[in-house]
Amino acid sequence: MARRLTGILKDGSGGDCVAARIEDYARRYGGAAQDSLDERKTDYRNFENTYYDLVTDFFEYGWGQSFHFAPRAANESFAASLARHEHYVAHRLGLAPGMTAVDLGCGVGGPLIEIARFSGARIVGVNNNALQLERAARRCDEVGLGHLADWIECDFMRVDAPDASFDAAYSIEATCCAPDKKGVYGEAFRLLRPGGQMAVYEYCLTDRFDGADPGHRRLKAEMEHGGGLPDIARPHEVDAAVRDAGFELVEARDLAAEAPPGIPWYQPLTGSGLSFASVRSSDAGRRVTHGSLWLLERLRLVPRGTTRVSALLNLAAGALAEAGRLGIFTPMYFVLARKPG
Numbered sequence: 001m002a003r004r005l006t007g008i009l010k011d012g013s014g015g016d017c018v019a020a021r022i023e024d025y026a027r028r029y030g031g032a033a034q035d036s037l038d039e040r041k042t043d044y045r046n047f048e049n050t051y052y053d054l055v056t057d058f059f060e061y062g063w064g065q066s067f068h069f070a071p072r073a074a075n076e077s078f079a080a081s082l083a084r085h086e087h088y089v090a091h092r093l094g095l096a097p098g099m100t101a102v103d104l105g106c107g108v109g110g111p112l113i114e115i116a117r118f119s120g121a122r123i124v125g126v127n128n129n130a131l132q133l134e135r136a137a138r139r140c141d142e143v144g145l146g147h148l149a150d151w152i153e154c155d156f157m158r159v160d161a162p163d164a165s166f167d168a169a170y171s172i173e174a175t176c177c178a179p180d181k182k183g184v185y186g187e188a189f190r191l192l193r194p195g196g197q198m199a200v201y202e203y204c205l206t207d208r209f210d211g212a213d214p215g216h217r218r219l220k221a222e223m224e225h226g227g228g229l230p231d232i233a234r235p236h237e238v239d240a241a242v243r244d245a246g247f248e249l250v251e252a253r254d255l256a257a258e259a260p261p262g263i264p265w266y267q268p269l270t271g272s273g274l275s276f277a278s279v280r281s282s283d284a285g286r287r288v289t290h291g292s293l294w295l296l297e298r299l300r301l302v303p304r305g306t307t308r309v310s311a312l313l314n315l316a317a318g319a320l321a322e323a324g325r326l327g328i329f330t331p332m333y334f335v336l337a338r339k340p341g
């Protein structure tokens with residue numbers, strides 16, 4: 001499952017251009033000011049693609065093939081918690097054999113493969129990142145689920161598929177990358193047949209976020225900078241965008257706030273963790289990775305710029321963990337919406 005450290009950014013992720021691409025990303029991010037934010041939104045396809053070309057190997061190395069968080073019960077493994085979070089989407093959408101769903105921003109296919117296997121539905125993965133899509137399709141074939149999957153390389157703001165061609169739509173921690181929420185939900189609305197449902201895990205600032213608090217503002221900026229995000233929304237903005245796109249809002253709630261006692265979603269970024277994946281993603285694990293990469297970069301065993309990418313991800317991880325601990329951010333604002341008809 002995991003990549004070797006020396007394989008990071010070696011094949012297909014930029015090779016010798018890593019230093020130039022991380023510089024390009026830093027320039028595109030520009031800062032937390034409004035004009036930089038506007039530019040990130042206008043230029044979102046390049047901004048996102050540059051980010052995911054750089055970080056995909058790190059995500060697979062430290063986290064696995066499902067690039068999302070999950071509520072985790074006591075005694076539940078990291079892998080089981082991720083799968084349960086994915087199964088919940090399938091369950092709420094009522095996915096079953098004979099149905100077709102679209103996965104908007106499907107990453108390297110971890111959730112799509114799990115949801116296809118769990119539900120028997122056919123799933124079409126949409127992603128504008130060619131490197132990720134190629135890995136997703138290859139893995140899906142390797143596990144014998146190719147007959148239940150299709151892939152479209154395109155922007156989820158303009159999906160290359162006919163109106164009303166899907167029974168269901170879902171997106172797991174990907175619409176947070178959209179430059180405009182109403183735009184991406186509107187595209188899901190167009191793709192759904194009347195009566196079809198959309199389920200989303202959205203990134204949101206919670207009511208505890210105080211825009212006047214410099215510490216909160218810094219954490220928001222670091223999550224956006226390190227996470228390749230244009231702007232993190234508030235729950236009421238998400239709800240309004242879902243309705244403005246034409247949907248009936250069936251349910252919207254923060255799953256992190258109601259999680260039973262267990263292991264908080266941000267724990268893999270802080271504690272020692274129990275699984276191999278969470279050891280690597282923990283604070284101590286990331287320090288070891290960062291130090292090793294620093295050495296490997298000097299020895300020219302990984303491309304120049306790799307350590308800067310690692311630092312960028314550590315910025316995001318630290319901010320996510322602190323924002324989670326303070327309760328000012330959630331990666332699992334769950335939305336279920338229905339297209340009337």
Ligand SMILES: C[S@@+](CC[C@H](N)C(=O)[O-])C[C@H]1O[C@@H](n2cnc3c(N)ncnc32)[C@H](O)[C@@H]1O
Nearest residue numbers: 066067068105106107127128129155156174177
């Ligand atoms: C945090 S990852 C989540 C991936 C996947 N849903 C998962 O949980 O493993 C966000 C994904 O959204 C994709 N993405 C970002 N902007 C996109 C866009 N405009 N069109 C299509 N995909 C996009 C990225 O390439 C990445 O795969």
